Amino acid sequence: MISDPNIIDRLTTQFRFLQYADADFVRNFFNTSTIVQLASDQAICQQGMHCSHLALVIEGTARVYKIGENGREITLYRIGPGESCILTASCIMSNKPFPAFAVSEEPIKALIVSTADVVRWSNQEAAWRDYLFQLISDRLSDVISVVEEVAFRRVDRRLANYLLQHTDHGNRRMQVTHQSIASDLGTSREVVSRILKDFEQQQMISTSRGTITLEDRDRLSEKLAE
């Protein structure tokens, strides 16, 4: 039950479907949902689990990923504020086990909704339905992009892209280990280390334990097209 008008206000701004939804539904929504907090690096869903709740992320991010037989990982997509773990919704609607893992990457604040409500509301409220549909469609696009990446693109280009995405002109430095990059890209730590070393020798980046600094953004960008 959520009653603080400030919080309600903020959530209504963040989850736009609440603005388009029926007043009755909105009242019901805040009556039956609750807010939870979660620390970093906490398991949210385990592969094979049946989901009993849907989490709508208010603050923080989560990473949804697969683990291979050999222990390697690959990130399928991330969930940020305003989004929700739609795989959960998908499992709820089709009553199947969750096909991946999800962990919090930063401390998370989230709205929790029971599966029963998820299903009931999808029959009652068009705005809620559209929200779910939109999310799951977006995830499908995300995952299709991942397929394209791993099936066709070279690791050095993908890594260059990763570095460019995770920095900007204001902030040339990132705190990240080779292993976590490898887990994102679905490759192995050694491969990442070697390519980074190569980039460093070409003076595109500099590295130290746990950090990477972009030294020549333009030349790194050229890598992408090459």
Added chain:
Amino acid sequence: MISDPNIIDRLTTQFRFLQYADADFVRNFFNTSTIVQLASDQAICQQGMHCSHLALVIEGTARVYKIGENGREITLYRIGPGESCILTASCIMSNKPFPAFAVSEEPIKALIVSTADVVRWSNQEAAWRDYLFQLISDRLSDVISVVEEVAFRRVDRRLANYLLQHTDHGNRRMQVTHQSIASDLGTSREVVSRILKDFEQQQMISTSRGTITLEDRDRLSEKLAE
């Protein structure tokens, strides 16, 4: 407009949501949809296209795939009878361009529904909505499996699996080129040729131009676990 009672009967059996749906909706559904036929190897959707119709497959199959920069292909999933090109639906609902290609693999007979009806019905009829939701969820699972495959599994195991999936004890022979296997698995023709040659030398299969015959199903299955 579909009026033949035999056809209506058959479609109602095949598309189960019609059994659970409201009588008004069903009447409307058959009034506004049409049946089309399509030959083999016809382009259904091009990447980047905007979709104006949703096709529900009655007979035949279609393949949905990505093409990489280098020209290689990878199959995301197939659409069979009773299913529909849900990516289209997803594009319709979120008004985005289609992110892949789709072609007919066999002659296709399909029901065609306009985007306007797709959206309208999803607001009116729970059974239709559930059908769409189920399909898109299934596709998401499919594509996640593809990610897992290409990111973590060795090509020889995936190929062994492919051969086992496409034959059975009654029909040990398949008509297929190395290139089309490669396009399914997202690898290159040469790699497929070499692995098949290897399987042949181990007497698990025999090959001739355009056909592969399983000779030792059990030993090929062992490859999977190995």
Added chain:
DNA sequence: CATCCTCTGTGACTTAGTCACATACTTGTC
């Protein structure tokens, strides 16, 4: 049977992933 087209085979090379182990950097503890 000559020609064309498609399909398959192969060597040489590059890129990616695996395995085993060596170094290095941090942090906490005595």
Added chain:
DNA sequence: GACAAGTATGTGACTAAGTCACAGAGGATG
């Protein structure tokens, strides 16, 4: 400050996968 433990990175040697260029082989057609 010395040391140990834990985490992060570096590297060689090897296997697997993808690329490129080209050689043949098998069917179809005139």
